[in-house]
Structure formats: C-alpha cells, structure tokens
Amino acid sequence: MGIVARKEKQKQEVRSLILEESMKLFVEEGFSKVSVRKIAERVQYSPTTLYLYFKDKNEILFYCCESGFKKMLEHNIALGLISDPIERLHQMGVNYLNFGLENPEYYDLMFIQEAPMSALIDMGAGWSSGDQALEALKMIVQDAMDKGVLVHAKVETVAMAVWSMVHGLVSLAIRQRLDKLVPAEDVEKTMHESLDWLLKTMKKA
Amino acid sequence: MGIVARKEKQKQEVRSLILEESMKLFVEEGFSKVSVRKIAERVQYSPTTLYLYFKDKNEILFYCCESGFKKMLEHNIALGLISDPIERLHQMGVNYLNFGLENPEYYDLMFIQEAPMSALIDMGAGWSSGDQALEALKMIVQDAMDKGVLVHAKVETVAMAVWSMVHGLVSLAIRQRLDKLVPAEDVEKTMHESLDWLLKTMKKA
DNA sequence: TTTGAAAACTTAACACTGTTAATTATATTT
DNA sequence: AAATATAATTAACAGTGTTAAGTTTTCAAA
Numbered sequence: 001m002g003i004v005a006r007k008e009k010q011k012q013e014v015r016s017l018i019l020e021e022s023m024k025l026f027v028e029e030g031f032s033k034v035s036v037r038k039i040a041e042r043v044q045y046s047p048t049t050l051y052l053y054f055k056d057k058n059e060i061l062f063y064c065c066e067s068g069f070k071k072m073l074e075h076n077i078a079l080g081l082i083s084d085p086i087e088r089l090h091q092m093g094v095n096y097l098n099f100g101l102e103n104p105e106y107y108d109l110m111f112i113q114e115a116p117m118s119a120l121i122d123m124g125a126g127w128s129s130g131d132q133a134l135e136a137l138k139m140i141v142q143d144a145m146d147k148g149v150l151v152h153a154k155v156e157t158v159a160m161a162v163w164s165m166v167h168g169l170v171s172l173a174i175r176q177r178l179d180k181l182v183p184a185e186d187v188e189k190t191m192h193e194s195l196d197w198l199l200k201t202m203k204k205a
Numbered sequence: 206m207g208i209v210a211r212k213e214k215q216k217q218e219v220r221s222l223i224l225e226e227s228m229k230l231f232v233e234e235g236f237s238k239v240s241v242r243k244i245a246e247r248v249q250y251s252p253t254t255l256y257l258y259f260k261d262k263n264e265i266l267f268y269c270c271e272s273g274f275k276k277m278l279e280h281n282i283a284l285g286l287i288s289d290p291i292e293r294l295h296q297m298g299v300n301y302l303n304f305g306l307e308n309p310e311y312y313d314l315m316f317i318q319e320a321p322m323s324a325l326i327d328m329g330a331g332w333s334s335g336d337q338a339l340e341a342l343k344m345i346v347q348d349a350m351d352k353g354v355l356v357h358a359k360v361e362t363v364a365m366a367v368w369s370m371v372h373g374l375v376s377l378a379i380r381q382r383l384d385k386l387v388p389a390e391d392v393e394k395t396m397h398e399s400l401d402w403l404l405k406t407m408k409k410a
Numbered sequence: 411t412t413t414g415a416a417a418a419c420t421t422a423a424c425a426c427t428g429t430t431a432a433t434t435a436t437a438t439t440t
Numbered sequence: 441a442a443a444t445a446t447a448a449t450t451a452a453c454a455g456t457g458t459t460a461a462g463t464t465t466t467c468a469a470a
Contacts, residue, residue: 007417035455046421112380117380156386180339253429431452436447439444439445
C-alpha cells in the first residue's frame, strides 16, 4: 500500500510544479500571454502531458486563482485586531484596493476572467475561497449593524454595495478606465478618497 | 472631384458594413467568438481585406464600442426631465444597470475588455463617447451639491464612487460572481436594492 | 530474470486564431 | 489599347487549445 501512496505523492508534486510555473509565468508576462505550450516548456514536459494532470487550461487557471485568494486572505489576518466595525470594514477595503493594484494579474483571474468560473462549473466544485472572503465581509457588516454604527438594512444588500464599489474601483483602474475621470497620477489617491467617502457616508451619524 | 468623393463614400459603406456585421456577430455569438475570419465570411470578403479598412481587430472592436456608447446615451435622453438631482442620479444608475444586464456583450467591450483602450492609444484618439457619459455624471453630482441635497465633497471623488459602484455591480453580475453572494434569481433585485441603498445613504439628511 | 500489463509521456494532427507579404483582378487614367 | 492605381485575394507564418494514436518507462507476477 505504501507504493501507491508514494505514486500519488509524486503525481501531486508534478501538479504543484505545473501550478507554480503557471503562476510565475502569468505574474511575469501577464495573464493573456499564458499558454499551455509555454507552461509545458517551463516544466519541461510536452504540452499534452499537462492534460494528464488537469482537465483543461481553465482548470489550471482555477487553481492559480485559488492561490490568489490565499494570498489575499493573508493580508486580512491582522484585521481581527480592529474592534470598531466601521474601521475594520475600512481597512478591509484598503487591503482590497492594495491587493488589486499590487497584483493586477491575480485580481484579473479572481474577479474579472470567466475561465475560473467555467472550471468551477465543469468541476462541480464550490467557490470556497471566494465564499470565505464574502462571509468575512457579511460578518463585519452584520456586526456594524448590531453595534448600531450602521443604518439597519439587509446585510446582503450592503455587502453587495461595498464589494461592488471596491471591485468597481480596482477593475476600472486595471482596465485603464479611471484615468479618463482623473489624471493617471491621481487615480490611486482618488480611489482611496472614494472609499473613505463611502465609509464616512454610510456611518450612522 | 465628384468621383473621388464617391469613392470615399463607397469606402465608408464597406467600413460600415464590416462594423454592422461585427456587431451582429458579437451580440449573437458573444464577444469571445468574434474572429476576423468570421466577420470576413459575413461580409463576403477575404479576411485580409478587412485590414485595408481597419488597422487591426482592436480598431474594429473600438468602433463597435463607440456604437455601444451611442446605444447607452439614448437611454439617458429622458433623464433631463427629472429635476431632483438625486432622483436623476438614481435613474441614471438604474439605466446603467439595465443597459449592462440587457447588453452584456456591449458592456463587456465598453468597460471590461482592454482591446478598445489599446486601439484608442494606437489611434491617438480620445475616449470621446465615454468622456461624454462621465461628464454627464459629474454634472449631476455637482448640481446635487449646489442644491444642497448632497454632502459637499470633491466632485471627482463622489463621481468615481458612484460609477465604480454601478460598474462593480454590472461587471460582477456579468462574470457570475454576484450569484455567490445571493441566489441567482435574487441577483438583479438585490443589485437594484444596493443602488437604492447607496442613493438613500448619500442623500443629505 | 524475463514477460506482460499498466502507467507516463510524446509525436502528429486538427481546427482554430491574428496578421503580413506577395500576387492577381478590377477600375481608372493616359 | 496600354499603363497605372486601386482593390481584393491567396499563401503563409507563428501562434492557440485540444484529441487520438503511438512510444517509452515503470513495476508486479510468472
């Protein structure tokens, strides 16, 4: 029985190798430049070998995406220390903006591309990492309402509003749309001002 | 001189034909399925002929995008009749959501894809249609502040916040992310609730 | 230790993609 | 009618994801 377990381990190692090189590749050269053949060249396998370890390219991208979520959640560990819900929500937003601007390729994959979601449907799996992040958001919103620092409303509605707002900021920035509203050098600053404005506005007077 | 003018006219007609068929194609089959060869087949020309009328595929997509903006602006004509700035802003948001959900392929091209912006840079042109829409948004925000129904803040900051919010809603919905927050059948309703919430929240008490 | 089956991997190929250079056909002008 | 522009095409390049068929390697049973 030990032998079949070792084989499985080796298989997992190859899988990991493929994923690692895939991520390096699309962090270095950008999402659109990642191809099955280029990944294969990096891991020193024939292109078709990758299909023995993953169903298709979408599945590879899906796992890269998952690792992006891990990266993102790491940023949010320190959040638990902040007791004021509004301030915690604010810091969560700041983290979100920073993550998106610092890792545009990851962000693209996680929240803009449809490939990972297609893989998700094909695999019959759940969006566990994403769900985790959303759950955290809902918790904070709920907490803020409970403590009376936020006007009462449906939690999903407010969570959706906040998420959409920060996602809108990051995705418009990444896709060069925000520099049509303010000069390119002011984009990042104004993004943070917009977030500040939202938090200040939604805070119960 | 009449002959050179007629030739120019013919050339424009072919250009229009290419653009029309391109738009039909990507409304019918989706953005990702549009290829130069498929467009060429529709207009009954060889694929390479399209390059005599447009620099590249991006340029074709850019002009499709422009026509999307025209479509969008049409929806906003009736807006001038609403005198209350907040309500006007609200209706503008509703129009935005509806346009995005009803024309996902257009929306994708206008606000998510990078191809049209690349063409814009290559052509050395301005984002005139987009600018027009943003200008309208800024005007309303300014008006609302002047009339004292909105807390005073930098116009660009608030405009960015509002735009990002509605864009976030539409783009997350289009890319199947919002159904991770609420059940698929509730997405559209909750989107509108989020927009309502924002407007209600930002309105000066 | 050799045989035979199973697992791992590769080669060749299909049907696409955007795009360029060279070539042919069609008007227009001389 | 011949020469010249203009318009459109064919052939080709370099790339994409993916599948089927063939080859090599690994490993347990004879």
